[in-house]
Amino acid sequence: EFNIVRPKGYTVSYHATSEMEKHHFGQTHPMKPWRLTLTKSLVTAYGMPFAMDNYNTRHATYEELNSFHSSDYLDYLATAAPEDQPRDLDNPDKDVKFNLGGSDCPLFHGLYDYCSMSAGTSLDAARKICNKQSDIAIAWGGGLHHAKKSEASGFCYINDIVLAILQLLRLYPRVLYIDIDVHHGDGVEEAFFSTDRVMTVSFHKYQPEVFFPGTGGLNDNGPKSEHNPGAHHAINVPLNDGITDEQYEHLFKSIIGQVNTTFRPSAIALQCGADSLAGDRLGRFNLKVEGHAACVRFCKSLGIPMILFGGGGYTPRNVARAWAYETSIAIGADQNIPAEIPQHAPWRQHFVHETLFPTLEQSMSEPRNNKNTEKRLRDIVAHVHEQLRFVQH
Template sequence: MAYGMHHAMDLYKTREATYEEMAEFHSREYLDFLQTVIPADMDNAELNERIAGFNFGDDCPVFDGLFNYCSHYAGGTLDAARKLCNNQSEIAINWSGGLHHAKKSEASGFCYINDIVLGILQLLRLHPRVMYIDIDVHHGDGVEQAFWSTDRVLTVSFHKYDKDNFFPGTGGLDDTGPPNPLNPGAHHALNVPLHDGIEDNEYVSLFQSIIGPCIRTYQPGAIVLQCGADSLGCDRLGCFNLNIRAHGACVAYTKSFGLPTLVVGGGGYTPRNVSRLWALFALPATVRHAQARESQLEGVSGVGDAGGAGAVAVHQGAPSVQMRHIPPDIMGLREDVEREIEEEKAMMEAEQEDKDGAGSSGDKWSRRKDLEKGLGVRGELYT
């Protein structure tokens, strides 16, 4: 609000994702568990095996309202994807999304429902190919795994890589998809492993040298960009030395291709940096002076392995796919959402009228004076 961003974008209150929508990727057994588990179950010895089977524990605790929380952020990403499919916007943002570690039947790394996978599946209803870009400090393993055996999604992840000492320990340079060259997903996962302390110029140069050829060769119909803020310097769990300007440059470069783009959040454990970064992404022109601290680490090393861009050369051209019929619900989504917004607005206005009662304008003025009592730079017009 302070930067006036609400004047430059359309803001939507999203609905919760339904059980059936989340079941497009996640197993029903896992969703049933999310619906019924409560914090007290963590201390129930009889449920230990089942809880461990879904990978709940210190990194993925159980808390009250867990399923509703998952439904809310997943619904935001689904609605954002639908805005793109309906041509209502060229860019749609859901900062509460970006939980890229969640698997089909398993929570992982603070992630319970993989809203990114759900959003990509929505985009694939309309677009033959979707490109996923991940600039979180952690490898986007859940998204990569979900689309491991398809050529309709190209996943590209820039992340800290240390197989034994940094979560999730995946995303090596040689992890490019299924080893069988006849598998459609072969060479459709691109990982760019990085070491501690990489700085702005090196990161942005590497990003552009890889993403540009990928987009031009793969020719995606839409892009999903995960913008985890934990790759910034000063993050409590991160280890890079990046300023928010580096992230902003990566986002601006991605936007320059003019493709429908779904932007989601992700990691980020230093709140002031997260808020600055999200503001920069949302409206760069108005927050160009906002900065995180310039440096945190000495540049001990940068790119994990030279030659990460070499994998791009494997793609000889965009894979051809047969266009699928667009489900009729896509075309009616806009009308449904607008109708729901109007109904909610009317309900809120009716509730406000009930609270106000039949009071006169004089009564309202008195209530306003009570609320403003003691306020003002001169003390206090109504004291």
């Protein structure tokens, strides 16, 4: 029996709403909000809610969304209907306002509700951290890192992470943003390009022209204009196909360890996009649940208040495994969680191999070739080390 107890000395809060999970981007669209239902059912089957404060989240208000997004964008988002979808099938991404209505960011029924719930989840998480009512706040429904001030991008309409970090900045002098989604966290990076109070670090697959969004090269460290305090406060870790747990963990610990000692963050915002796992429909890496989760464990070990956001993740059973296991790390139950998926878990049939920790071979028919050389990874660590010499706090 997995005996779940409340962690001693600290509090974890879990922020979600089943309302969000009912929305559909369209039949074959990769983003499937029901992966959140699958995650919650696994978390519940393991009994984890007993060890956390559980909050049903509300919708973020227009004013809250407006703290980052422009009014003209929000007004269109609130009124645009699926019928406004461009009908030109030869060129589906033509003529779209604010990048809304194309195939990546379709207009679907209940879109504004979906967006304001995702943002509400992350804002509630941030408030619990600010009130010191939580030490770790979990918002798997957030993490939509591509959304811009006046533009939807890459399945993201409202940048809940930016909104949450703006909340944290009311209380905390410095916030460290870390992004382990397989895509570059461009929207968050851009939003804080000109401040030295937020440092952003994204690990991602980088191959401009071929892989979305095409930004986030090693030398992109924030505009280096003369009086920009934000210069050197964006760190990018561009990676190739097939990176392994061992390489990723080593890279993550050496980079985040260094960033922690130089930047000395007072709060951490960790985007846990699960599309960096092996076997993801859109991803390219060879990470197992263990390797992905090691990043969460390392951040927790720093002992700094933290928000865990969701993000990408397009093979729902893998998303649910990773986020459920990472929830167990947050509450300190990871050492004794059984790998066997509980018999009574709803949706158990989704977890083909019936364990939390599928092997690489179980995750994908043929693991990808690893195109990351040890030399390249050493060069990346050296470059980051150089960047951090400009950072003084």
